[in-house]
Amino acid sequence: MLENRSIRGRLTLFTGVAVGLLCIVFSIVMLFTLDRLETQNLTKEVAAVGELTAYYVDRGEFVNPLPPIPRDLVRPVQVVNPQGRVVAATRELQNKPPMASFIPESPNRVASAVVCGSVLDSGRCHIVVAQQVYRDGNWTIYSAAPVLPFYVYPGVIALLIAGTAVFVTAVAYGARHTVARSLSPVDAIRTQLDHIRSTDLGRRVPVPTPKDEIYRLARSVNQTLDRLEDVLEQQRRFCSDASHELRTPITAIRTQMEAALLAPDDTDLPKLCDAVLPSVERLQSIAANLLTLTRLDVGAPLERQPIDLGALVATELKTHQIRGRLVQHLPPGVIVQGDRTQLTHLTRNLLQNAQRHATSTITVTLRRHPPIAELEIQDDGTGIPPDQRETVFHRFTRLDTARSREAGGLGLGLPIARQIAESHNGTLTIQDSPHGARFVLHLPLRP
CATH class of the missing domain: 3.30.450 (Beta-Lactamase)
Known part of the structure; x- marks a missing residue:
């Protein structure tokens, strides 16, 4: 004020x-x-x-x-x-x-x-x-x-002084009144912003009717609040899901350790380690994925270099023991500009997702469509309903068919893969397929 x-x-x-x-x-x-x-x-x-x-x-x-x-x-x-x-x-x-x-x-x-x-x-x-x-x-x-005085007649200068005083007063009052009316929407916006807290981001500032600079300011403030509300909601959901995912292996480890402490003479240390190790590996995987997401969120610089995408995918396929049949078409010479570590991580996540849901066959196809390279990874599993194709890219999201802790992943692989694709000016989408899920990655070709 x-x-x-x-x-x-x-x-x-x-x-x-x-x-x-x-x-x-x-x-x-x-x-x-x-x-x-x-x-x-x-x-x-x-x-x-x-x-x-x-x-x-x-x-x-x-x-x-x-x-x-x-x-x-x-x-x-x-x-x-x-x-x-x-x-x-x-x-x-x-x-x-x-x-x-x-x-x-x-x-x-x-x-x-x-x-x-x-x-x-x-x-x-x-x-x-x-x-x-x-x-x-x-x-x-x-x-x-x-000779006449410079003011000619005394009444003239008195009239000019009085007229100047009246005119200046009238203009100043009019200017103050006009500015006050123009700034009144700013007061309303400020008052509304003072009442908005992190727990009540659903409120919006009033938008004045005249489409002037304050109208555009109010629109920008409301759009910023929309984005802020989305980000905070995503953060709350992420923290909630992360806490839930971390609690499961921590609870399992605590239960097994407490049971061992209650009966130390009956505890077989190698069996205890074998029982605890999967939970520790799950914790390690969650921590590694969360660290990767954090680096992607803050926009960590990429070590861009020319990469043969076909050779990178072929190398990653050799490190995986694919269950069932593998069909691959990886022509050489499809060069993209990117970070080798992150693109390897992206490919690994897509292959792990396909292997998790495939029934018998995984098909990996690389195509060159200047100015983009297209990598397609398809499985012959149950597929993903069209209304849930964007949902799977939300963090800690697993479809009902993949809720099993043994069969399902952490719900971070696909979000990480999409964010890596976007950081390379590319896209990762799920497209129609006669059977199974068909993930399509588009990356710019190296000029």
């Missing part, structure tokens, strides 16, 4: 500062533009006063002090004769020197400038417009007006 508030606060602050800066820049540009426009208008007004005075000077009708100037156009005005002496002026400039010293040089005989510290007011600057009239020489008429 604090983090979400922090995000809302940071976004609100950023938005408010950004909008405030934009408003300040806009206000400065607006004030500058308004100042330029008003200054131009004021200069035209001052020039108009000078033109009116120039009209009377041209006709020789001016008097001192200068009338007649309309009251709405009254400005400080001076008339300077060709000798540079002020001969007429408005009342506030009587008996004062010229307000400026520049004269027009342009063809239209009009010029303007900003004059500071003149006879008009030593503490202010004025816009002075100079106009020349020819009447027995060049007469100069100066008219002036105080």
